[in-house]
Amino acid sequence: MNVSINHCPICGFKTDESHASVFELRCSYDICDCCGCEYGYDDDLKFYDDWVKGGCVWFEAKVKPQGWSLDYQVKNQIRPWPPK
Ligand SMILES: [Zn+2]
Structure with missing residues (x-):
């Protein structure tokens, strides 16, 4: 996947940062402000499932928008993950 x-x-x-590709994102080892996964390390669907089960606690609570809902951003999720 090269987008x-x-x-x-x-x-x-x-996110504020843009990555040239999924590959670059996964090499960044950045941490998501929202779900807190570390790309290339624990960015997997088990992490996501656990995060949802745990009540979607934000990693950086200070950047959480007012009235945030997971429903607004599910369309941006990439499945299956990681991409082949
Ligand atoms: Zn995230």
Whole structure:
């Protein structure tokens, strides 16, 4: 998959940083402000399932928008993940 990506593929949150590709994102080892996954490390669907089960606690609570809902960003999630 070789597309510009500026959202978290796990939770779908739109990030400030844009990565040229999924590969670059996964090499960044950045941490999602929303779900808190570390790309290339624990960015997997088990992490996501556990995060949802745990009540979607934000990694950086201070950037959480007012009235945030996971429903707004599920369209940005990339499934299956990781891509082949
Ligand atoms: Zn995320």
